Amino acid sequence: MKVAVLGGGPSGAFAAERLATAGVRTVLIDEKLAWEKPCGGGLTYKAYHEYPFLIDNHTPKRIVRETVLAAPKAGSVTLHLRDPLVIYSRYDLNNMLLCRADKAGAQIEKTRITEMARTGTGWKLRTKTGAIDADFCVVATGARNPLRSAGTTLTQQDTMSALGYFVPGNRDHIDIQFLENLEGYIWVFPRSGHLSVGICGKGVPASELRKQLEHHMDQYSIPPEGSTFYSHLLPCLETQAWKHNRVAGDGWMAVGDAAGLVDPITGEGLYYAVRSADLAARTLLNEATDKTEQAYRWLLHRDFAADLELGSRLAQRVFHGHYMFGAVPARMIQFTRRSPTFRAVMQDLFSGTQNYIGLKGRLLRNLNGSIFEIMGSFGFGRLVPRKDSVA
Numbered sequence: 027m028k029v030a031v032l033g034g035g036p037s038g039a040f041a042a043e044r045l046a047t048a049g050v051r052t053v054l055i056d057e058k059l060a061w062e063k064p065c066g067g068g069l070t071y072k073a074y075h076e077y078p079f080l081i082d083n084h085t086p087k088r089i090v091r092e093t094v095l096a097a098p099k100a101g102s103v104t105l106h107l108r109d110p111l112v113i114y115s116r117y118d119l120n121n122m123l124l125c126r127a128d129k130a131g132a133q134i135e136k137t138r139i140t141e142m143a144r145t146g147t148g149w150k151l152r153t154k155t156g157a158i159d160a161d162f163c164v165v166a167t168g169a170r171n172p173l174r175s176a177g178t179t180l181t182q183q184d185t186m187s188a189l190g191y192f193v194p195g196n197r198d199h200i201d202i203q204f205l206e207n208l209e210g211y212i213w214v215f216p217r218s219g220h221l222s223v224g225i226c227g228k229g230v231p232a233s234e235l236r237k238q239l240e241h242h243m244d245q246y247s248i249p250p251e252g253s254t255f256y257s258h259l260l261p262c263l264e265t266q267a268w269k270h271n272r273v274a275g276d277g278w279m280a281v282g283d284a285a286g287l288v289d290p291i292t293g294e295g296l297y298y299a300v301r302s303a304d305l306a307a308r309t310l311l312n313e314a315t316d317k318t319e320q321a322y323r324w325l326l327h328r329d330f331a332a333d334l335e336l337g338s339r340l341a342q343r344v345f346h347g348h349y350m351f352g353a354v355p356a357r358m359i360q361f362t363r364r365s366p367t368f369r370a371v372m373q374d375l376f377s378g379t380q381n382y383i384g385l386k387g388r389l390l391r392n393l394n395g396s397i398f399e400i401m402g403s404f405g406f407g408r409l410v411p412r413k414d415s416v417a
């Protein structure tokens with residue numbers, strides 16, 4: 027069996043590594059190979075805990091232990107991260123993953139795929155430089171997947187714009203700024219040698235997002251001199267789209283952004299790129315039969331896609347909802363500042379260990395504790411229960 031992996035970003039490179047390691051004849055094709063893909067480059071604890079090589083390596087990276095969250099009418103709060111965020115430049119991360127695939131024995135080709143055509147039970151891939159035959163395709167061509175016949179179909183409602191600047195500079199912490207009426211946020215991520223300053227937002231034209239970001243940079247004295255502009259699409263599937271998401275078909279499976287596998291609230295995609303590549307490789311190694319399609323769909327659903335689907339339902343409420351007469355992002359900042367119980371929830375959300383499916387129950391269980399702590403922080407000391415009785 028010969029597998030062609032179309033695209034060599036994190037999802038493609040990891041799928042190729044997994045397949046080649048298992049002895050499958052694997053060819054990976056990417057038009058750019060390692061490149062500085064527009065991205066924050068942040069990896070959560072969930073990612074490097076599951077795949078330790080994402081932190082245990084000699085590739086340049088920043089390990090950041092502090093994040094400052096801010097929202098209109100709520101000021102800011104500093105969260106000392108129990109599990110730090112690891113931040114890479116995407117050139118470095120992609121390069122590391124491609125080197126691992128190469129070392130595992132995958133054949134790496136630098137060319138653009140222009141067409142994938144079914145030939146009986148196999149595929150003929152036309153590229154800018156010739157043609158490649160394969161028995162099976164793993165589609166990893168990202169959010170701008172040009173291969174219309176495979177991968178998720180992203181409508182305008184299923185994406186958000188994400189853009190920003192790579193700015194020369196250094197700092198020790200991450201900034202996350204929520205904005206009024208925006209389903210998205212601004213981030214400032216420190217990376218090796220520069221900052222990634224960006225904004226993502228759903229349903230807002232990119233030009234408007236850029237204006238808001240530049241206003242923020244101006245306000246916070248982040249100088250645009252010497253910086254490089256970037257922009258890209260971020261899959262952000264609506265609930266309906268999750269239900270009919272085209273993640274696999276006859277002779278192919280899609281992974282990472284090409285399958286729309288991005289958290290609709292946080293925009294986290296790197297973990298899901300690597301994880302889906304792992305699940306696709308496992309499916310192919312165990313189930314190289316006509317059941318591959320269903321097996322992969324089921325594995326994805328059980329592993330994380332059901333949770334992301336729930337995230338798509340919560341997104342509106344997180345960014346536009348109100349709680350106790352205040353906007354949810356503002357309440358999040360205030361609760362984080364005043365309630366250790368709520369702060370623990372935020373820690374777990376940041377590290378990726380709190381999923382959306384368990385979130386509602388946990389918030390409800392801890393609500394009384396949080397409210398007592400908040401009142402206590404305003405000086406209603408007698409109402410605060412003893413620490414050991416807080417849930």
Ligand SMILES: Cc1cc2nc3c(=O)[nH]c(=O)nc-3n(C[C@H](O)[C@H](O)[C@H](O)COP(=O)(O)OP(=O)(O)OC[C@H]3O[C@@H](n4cnc5c(N)ncnc54)[C@H](O)[C@@H]3O)c2cc1C
Pocket residue numbers: 032033034035036037038055056057058059063064065066067068069137138139140166167168169170171172188189190224257258259260281282283284288293294295296297299
């Ligand atoms: C601005 C921005 C910030 C982000 N920040 C974060 C973050 O901090 N943390 C996080 O977890 N996620 C983040 N994401 C999401 C993350 O970047 C993606 O989820 C991740 O890159 C998906 O990996 P992938 O391998 O599926 O796709 P990609 O990384 O997009 O890789 C696709 C590859 O396919 C190749 N390709 C495409 N078409 C062809 C073709 N026809 N022929 C040959 N090759 C082709 C491309 O060259 C590319 O290398 C961000 C996204 C954006 C846009």
